[in-house]
Amino acid sequence: MKKLLVLFLFLSASAFAQKEMPNVTLKSEKNKSYNVKTDFAEKDKLYVFTFWATWCVPCINELDAINEHYAQWSKELNMEVIAVSIDDARTQKRVKPLLNGKKWPYNVLLDTNQDLKRALAIANVPYTVVVKNKKVVYVHNGYSQGAEKELYNKLKQL
């Protein structure tokens, strides 16, 4: 157990190594294909990948909260939110009505086979990955009401 802990620390330390998004192709809810590594690569633009599911209450709260400020954030920063749904066949059909019912303006990708979730070793949602110039520059997991403001402060620094 002790050994495991030491090694765990090693791993956490290495988590800060800059890395790229994995080479995974996903379809959007509009049925268009995107490669998450190469299709989100505009110079100096911040791509905020938020992993969510229709059954995850904090995820929906987070995306609702970001939506409240999205127009202002996009004006001040060169940024875009990509909402990656990890819903499987059970709940995937609710993605489209839900995002329209909630007036979400985000580009929504469907990770039905959980290829991207697995490649990034995401254990729980909500989970946020910020990519700039093809490098992962910030990772955060979980959401509590109000935390979108911290995300915004972080984005301003990146």
Place this chain on the structure above:
Amino acid sequence: MRKLSLLLLSLSVGNLCAQENDSIPKKDHGKVFGGFESNSQWYLNDKERGLTHPEDPIRSNNYLLVNYQIGKFTAGVQVESYEPNALLNYNPGFKGTDLATYYASYKSDKFEATAGYFYEQFGSGLLLRAWEDRALGINTALRGGRILFRPSDNIRLTALYGRQRTGFDVAHGDVYGFDSDLNLSQLFKFETSDLSVGASYVGRYEKIDMPNPPVDELTSAFAGRFNFIHNSFYISGEYNYKQKDILLNALNTLNYNFVKPGNAVLLNFGYSKEGLGIDATLRRLENMGFLSERTPTSAGDGLSTSLNFNDKVLNYTPALTKQHHSNLANIYVFQAQSRVSFVDPTIMMSGETGGQIDIFYDFAKETTLGGKYGTKVALNLSSWYNLPGSYRFNPAQYETNFFGVGQKYFSDYNIEVKKQLSESWHTAFSYINQYYNKEWLQGGEEVNTNIVIAEATYNFSPSKSIRVEAEHMWADADFKNWAGGTVELNINDKYSLYVWDIMNYGNDDEKKQVHYYNVGGAYRIGATRVALNYGRQRGGLVCVGGVCRFVPESTGLSMQISTAF
């Protein structure tokens, strides 16, 4: 354990080097990425509930996934460790520490090839889904090879062969698969519409040890599907057919005189525009149990088989119902009835039929019902039944009708209203009405429930908040009434604490009127999360995504660690 440590060490070193190499962009030494997850529990004695801890009271499930990518090549391994034993009521195949999965793949824009273990889903998974869910103890990855070919943006072809993972081994049935996905929008020069179609084949070959068996040793299944989007309207459908195969009797052994084909129909359509979403799904499953080995293996306790652990299951037939987050709304959870199951002469099931409707509506800001911040409403209705028709117990036989419904299994009618009152107050209210036919689904009584849930979140500051939730369930049978509450404190973006309790105060047996209290917290930073919980686990089904695992009653301390690198 030692092997695991060595592996971890070499990996960390590799990773550090990778970091250095980032500054020399010309030379690509590849990169290492993956994750680690650990779920441990310390089971304790609980006098009030009369529980004694199991042998090996401290148990731990651990997963280490390591991948290496260089150019177009990626390879990876997953090591799993269940020491000194797996958490209670896991698939008995998960035992000890071993290499669990491994793969190597090549991916270019048009072509992808994988050898080793891989995960896959055709269409909505009604014929084939190889997947992993650690909380449920499911890993049905296929071991073999897969080729994916995308000659253009509009065509995707997949061919695969494999044997399905079970525990640290593979099942002995051979699985062959082919899938095609074509987007026809460009062909028809659609500008505001999108049309795609697909077809798949899945074959499972397993030798039958008898002369002149009543069915082919290779069981073939076919499916066709379409998906059409036009502006705010969309519709999709799928038809699946499974060739005749030998069915199981009540003791989960093969009944060679009970041979039937299976089929599944799925239809989904909806309309959505800004502020409104309507979605409806209809599904009918008849004899759609599809296993990688015809006969389920006994777990050795004389009661359960591999079916109880969702093991050696080739397809995915989740319950199409809303997944609730409240504690009480998860006491009676429906699991889809895809298989033929003849329990006794009064309970004979051949599948399920029913549907689900969702409506999402957002009352705009500055309207009467919207108020200053808007009001969000979600309505969900679902109802599921046995297939109508004629059934005979002995000798077993059935004939079903395509339309209509048989015995009701389950229904759930619920509404949720979310309202922000001010900058610092968020509130939500839910009402849920459920019917659960426990007599047919598990054995017991039919139950009707009404559940109300009210919750409020107050922000002291942007990052500090408190959430309070109260819930009550009225139930007319079985365990009867429950009450519960939750208080959750988010101290900042990193630390959160909670305490919750549910009490079965209405139970007819006074000894069972106990509190199920839980207290815990989580620490989150970057990609790492550490969570601790102390409390009582209610015995019953733990469900993720409409698939459930039975867990026994327990009391104890649990710890979860997850990280990615």
